[in-house]
Amino acid sequence: MDFEPSDDQRLLLESVSRMLADNYNFAQRKTYIAQPEGWSPAIWSQFAELGLLGLPFPEQYGGYGGGAQETMLVMQAFGKALVVEPFFPTVVLGGTAIMIAGTDAQKQAILPAIAEGSLKMAFAHAERQARYDLNDVVTTAKKDGSAWVLDGSKTVVAHGDSADKLVVSARTSGDRYDVEGITLFLVDTNAQGVARRGYITRDETRAADISLSNVRVTEVLGEVGKGLAIVEKIVEAGIAATAAETVGAMEAMNDMTLEYSKTRVQFGQPIGTYQVVQHRLADMFMTQEQGRSMAMLATMSLDNADPVERAHDLAMAKVGVGQAGRYVSQSAVQMHGGIGMTEEYAVGHYFRRCMVIERLFGDPAYYLHRLANEVA
């Protein structure tokens, strides 16, 4: 048992932190969001130069050879800086999909391109009727000669509007909730029949609704009909990464709240001298640390070969981190008072990012229900 990052992991974190310190303060971030893409291509290039975009990929595919722990550290730093670039959908979700299900040829074609910054990906799985149910897929794929023809629509696809390539789930057999019969496809976003409507989400990142009509694709990812297991692993990697991001956001909110409590004077004293405020800060700190423990659980469970145990631990982490993020966010706004309600102040932006993460791939109530079913 060991919770200390290795020296290399520390160095990694220092490099990323330095890069963000130089390029990603709150004012700079605003200018990135204002760009046509909704994020900064220049920052994206810097991520590529730094080697971040190939972070979890094996070296033979142009990657850094890191793993889930390195992703955790970087996502934590991104959470603290509220990074809006499409790292998460491209490297974490797309990258995981290719790494676990891709053929060698697919890995050769895609991973180095992601690592050098020339290919962006998105995970087009969720559908409007599905809410959080991963097996609820009605988009269809019908065999036509050597190709497949996709029809259906996907919703709130993170950074779907800027992606070059999508991982799309579709039903190749069976009915709406069937566990079997879901297949993953690699779809170029400029393929005939793909229509995307991009929009901004509450956390100022981008998402898209994507409609697929009569889209001919030839590239299957993984085995036909066995896509749900891959989807679940992609989602698990996503849960772990965003759990770490939430920890970074909680740290930032707690730092800001502490700082504010030292400088904001009311009734002649800094509000941090009042015990009622101090105890709320202590509660926020304790919650952050419990959340950090759960984020570590998520990351370190990813390589557990037992799928039941792995799913159980990730469900626990999703509940724990989600509840922690919600408590710290709400408390941070409360402790700041009026200024915490304003768009110009950062705390509300962290609040909204945590809120969005909380309902990505299932909220605490959803996973608590699953855990409740396992009580015995």
Next chain:
Amino acid sequence: MPGIAFVGLIIELPNAVADDNTPLHPPHPSPKLPASRREPKLMDLRFTPEEIAFREEVRTFIRENLPADIHAKMKLGHHPNKEDTVRWQRILNAKGWAGLSWPKEWGGTGWTAIQKMIFLEENQVAPAPELSSFNITMIGPVLIQFGTEEQKKRFLPRAANIDDWWCQGFSEPGAGSDLASLKTSAKLEGDHYVVNGQKIWTSTAHHADWCFLLVRTNPNARKRQEGISFLLVDMKTPGITVRPIISIDGSHHLNEVFFDDVKVPKDQLVHQENKGWDVAKFLLGNERTGIARLGKSKERVIASIDMAKQVNANGRPLIEDPTFRQRVAQLQVDMKALEITQYRVVSAHDKAGGGRPDPLSSVLKVKGTELLQATTELAIDVAGPMATPIWAQELAALNESDDMLEASSASVGSYLFLRAASIYGGTNEIQKNILTKAVLGL
């Protein structure tokens, strides 16, 4: 929190709000990520094979050696009495497992903090009587750290074997959370200190052979903390009166202890005169790793699930009730988070080779006791209406036995008793004050 080394990850990152005036896009040369290959040794949540084997060894030993009558009684949720605790601690001591965090030269286990956690959890989940904390986690480490050679030889082996039952004379009627305001006085007269005053909330003083006592030796000290000394007192000394305080669970656990011209030999002073506050701080901060008593919370949840299979709600076994299941699931999530936080604390403790207490241990105290209270509350809610009588007495009178009924009223015993968990060992409010200062720097 900048600058605080959180256990596990030391991360000091800039805030997005840190500096609004930094120029945009400085052509800062982005260094490549460190090129070296990752070390094979990464963060690791798993136990080592040795730790897994150790857990199995502990579990097997407890299963094979815990007296059946004690085990049966505790399975029903009853508290162990003095004899149960003594009997079990002596079995453990014979195995060399009583001096949990003591060095080997003083009959200790020499275990790592992780091993200690594993032992505590297995012992609590069993369930088996817990080691006397006064003997093992309080006076033992204090004497090892501050005691004279003579004191160590005289008291340590007897403390491990619970030949002496120790109690803690700290709190006073006017000195609870504000411990440094204590008034019990000790005046040096020749070879003896003469002690006068009153202690309160003294757990198990009525069982105790010895008491470690905080007294005021210098009422004129510049700071209150500087006039306090730490004495070892034989409870048979003339002038000591112990009066019971019955707790809300009906048990006699707490006492008032009165000192009326009690003569304490000078060689029973620990550390230096007027330096007792250092000893007290060491004692209170030394052994927080076990304070969460997570094993006890786990045991209460297991017991609640067992009971829930035997009672009905709305025509179905309670175990099938979604509201109940969700409540259990939430507790399991909270216990998991605490378990990992606890391992972060102890593995950092092992790495640092001990040293000063981690402020994160206040998190363990607060969250651990909240869970003790939430899990004992779960058990009484399962017991439902059968929680209200004191069944052991009724059943004995009727010459009947019914484990479920006994477990129902015993669950109330621990529920009521553990309302104290957020009060003792520094109230949870005091823990938040500690966090405020130590971690937040306010």
